[in-house]
Amino acid sequence: MSESHALKADIAADDDLVTPGRTGWQRFESTLYGAGSIVVLLLVWEIVPHLITISAGTKLFFTTPSQIGGTLWTMFATGTIWKPLGVSASGFSLGLVLAIAVGLPLGVLIGRSRTLNAMFDPFITAFNATPRLVFLPLLMLWFGLGLGSKVVIVFIGALFPILINTYEGVRNTDRVLVNVVRSFGASEWDVARLVVVPNAMPYIIAGLRLAIGRAVLGVVVAEFFGSESGLGVMMVQAAGRYQVAVVFAGLIVFAALSLAMTALVQILENRLSRWRPQHAGNE
Amino acid sequence: MSAYIQGRNVNLTFRPPNRRPVRALQNFDIDVNEGEFLSIVGPSGCGKSTFLNVLLGLAKPDSGDIMLGGKRIEGPGTDRAMVFQEFGLLPWRTVQSNVELGLELKGVATETRREVSQRLIEMVGLVGFETHYPHELSGGMKQRVGLARALATDPDVLLMDEPFAALDAQTRDLMQVELLRIWQEAKKTVLFVTHQIDEAIYLSDRVMVMTKRPGQAKKIFAIDLPRPRDYEMRVTREFNDLKLEIWNELKDEITSR
Numbered sequence: 001m002s003e004s005h006a007l008k009a010d011i012a013a014d015d016d017l018v019t020p021g022r023t024g025w026q027r028f029e030s031t032l033y034g035a036g037s038i039v040v041l042l043l044v045w046e047i048v049p050h051l052i053t054i055s056a057g058t059k060l061f062f063t064t065p066s067q068i069g070g071t072l073w074t075m076f077a078t079g080t081i082w083k084p085l086g087v088s089a090s091g092f093s094l095g096l097v098l099a100i101a102v103g104l105p106l107g108v109l110i111g112r113s114r115t116l117n118a119m120f121d122p123f124i125t126a127f128n129a130t131p132r133l134v135f136l137p138l139l140m141l142w143f144g145l146g147l148g149s150k151v152v153i154v155f156i157g158a159l160f161p162i163l164i165n166t167y168e169g170v171r172n173t174d175r176v177l178v179n180v181v182r183s184f185g186a187s188e189w190d191v192a193r194l195v196v197v198p199n200a201m202p203y204i205i206a207g208l209r210l211a212i213g214r215a216v217l218g219v220v221v222a223e224f225f226g227s228e229s230g231l232g233v234m235m236v237q238a239a240g241r242y243q244v245a246v247v248f249a250g251l252i253v254f255a256a257l258s259l260a261m262t263a264l265v266q267i268l269e270n271r272l273s274r275w276r277p278q279h280a281g282n283e
Numbered sequence: 284m285s286a287y288i289q290g291r292n293v294n295l296t297f298r299p300p301n302r303r304p305v306r307a308l309q310n311f312d313i314d315v316n317e318g319e320f321l322s323i324v325g326p327s328g329c330g331k332s333t334f335l336n337v338l339l340g341l342a343k344p345d346s347g348d349i350m351l352g353g354k355r356i357e358g359p360g361t362d363r364a365m366v367f368q369e370f371g372l373l374p375w376r377t378v379q380s381n382v383e384l385g386l387e388l389k390g391v392a393t394e395t396r397r398e399v400s401q402r403l404i405e406m407v408g409l410v411g412f413e414t415h416y417p418h419e420l421s422g423g424m425k426q427r428v429g430l431a432r433a434l435a436t437d438p439d440v441l442l443m444d445e446p447f448a449a450l451d452a453q454t455r456d457l458m459q460v461e462l463l464r465i466w467q468e469a470k471k472t473v474l475f476v477t478h479q480i481d482e483a484i485y486l487s488d489r490v491m492v493m494t495k496r497p498g499q500a501k502k503i504f505a506i507d508l509p510r511p512r513d514y515e516m517r518v519t520r521e522f523n524d525l526k527l528e529i530w531n532e533l534k535d536e537i538t539s540r
């Protein structure tokens with residue numbers, strides 16, 4: 001016992017000595033290369049239109065990074081971005097929050113109860129196998145072109161990854177742990193709270209990550225297809241007017257939104273995973 | 284007068300889906316007096332853990348009666364606690380909050396919880412590890428957390444499923460002494476499952492030998508060694524005679540497969 005401990009300690013000590021320095025440098029190096037390649041790309045994109053002559057007609061379809069940057073700057077400075085951004089963001093967050101509020105408890109219930117599982121399984125399988133875009137015309141018809149249809153579209157897209165992942169995580173619950181908390185008089189609610197949900201958390205987080213992607217997609221699709229307002233609408237209208245820089249600006253805002261949400265989930269995951277072996281070493 | 288814990292004709296068959304049913308307990312009889320220390324030894328897979336689970340109220344027998352203090356066991360209760368064979372620590376909880384699990388579910392105030400857990404963590408020798416997670420502990424340390432957790436709720440009946448199996452010999456000796464002290468001070472009834480005949484004799488008032496699966500009570504040995512027991516007893520003639528007798532009884536069950 002003491003020998004294997006000593007061995008483990010040695011390995012840990014070696015890791016401490018060597019790895020952080022190296023990973024630190026490696027991380028810096030890859031950041032450098034990553035940022036570098038982006039800068040090079042932007043530079044080339046910026047310069048090439050000045051080197052070759054493009055006909056005025058073709059020019060309509062193109063833009064440069066500086067124009068996009070300028071457009072973004074103006075949009076934020078004059079505040080014209082806030083309204084469409086606000087509409088898109090509320091559609092996104094309302095739909096996502098609803099999907100979590102429904103998908104998580106439902107996933108736990110279906111995972112824990114054989115009866116509910118049997119009842120819901122055909123619907124979930126069928127619904128999940130159907131491409132969600134098919135519902136779009138119907139949803140627009142029912143919920144109109146305002147916030148309502150957007151929220152529902154986002155909700156439907158985000159629901160299934162959360163629901164299905166939660167379900168999978170719940171099915172994977174350790175029976176011994178359930179017995180342990182039951183032996184201390186835990187109710188079914190306590191079992192869910194103390195064992196089932198924490199155990200399913202890695203699955204739920206993975207589902208959440210997928211759901212964010214689907215939610216952004218939902219917003220974009222809803223707004224491209226027909227909405228009164230929003231970033232997507234702004235992009236479609238700008239494209240109609242050959243304002244390519246505005247289209248790109250919308251694209252960048254969407255991308256930033258997704259990245260920010262993914263980063264948020266990452267923070268959440270790091271917080272919730274402190275107890276897991278693979279995370280202990282990184283802290 | 285009927286015994287404190289009384290099992291009569293307890294039968295339990297596991298019926299896993301798509302597999303052969305497994306008879307774990309068959310006409311299992313048991314009587315345990317209040318305040319008694321009873322050990323159970325038996326071949327692996329004979330139904331020892333299953334019986335403890337029945338007592339704990341987690342497993343329902345197919346037939347037979349199982350009574351505790353004159354009442355039929357219908358489910359778990361705070362009068363009983365188990366030290367689980369597989370430890371059963373919640374991996375996302377620290378040592379301290381694992382120990383406090385039962386108290387938390389009982390609704391005990393945080394301050395009292397802290398006091399109790401701190402005292403027990405000291406007792407099992409895990410001071411300094413309060414904020415560690417189970418994956419950061421050795422097998423023996425995990426087992427001691429499981430022991431502290433079971434003791435935290437101060438149950439009348441302590442069910443212990445090979446609680447010292449993962450401990451090194453020295454810690455095991457210390458824990459045995461601690462357990463005897465707690466048992467004597469708090470007047471608990473202890474059911475102790477072990478594969479170590481030495482340990483069973485050293486700790487117990489009586490030792491039950493079970494048959495191979497489906498488990499039945501085969502023979503019960505009264506251990507009339509004086510108390511308090513001490514380490515030297517293990518080398519006495521009396522002790523070793525008992526050990527041999529129990530081993531002979533057990534051997535038949537293990538070899539006749």
Ligand SMILES: Nc1ncnc2c1ncn2[C@@H]1O[C@H](COP(=O)(O)OP(=O)(O)OP(=O)(O)O)[C@@H](O)[C@H]1O
Pocket residue numbers: 297298299305306307325326327328329330331332333334368496
């Ligand atoms: N949940 C279960 N489903 C199906 N069979 C089970 C289940 N639990 C236990 N068994 C079976 O019941 C029998 C008794 O198991 P049990 O765990 O009570 O044995 P044990 O005496 O505690 O053994 P050990 O000394 O190895 O811990 C075993 O054959 C086992 O395979």
Ligand SMILES: [Mg+2]
Pocket residue numbers: 331332333368444
């Ligand atoms: Mg067992």
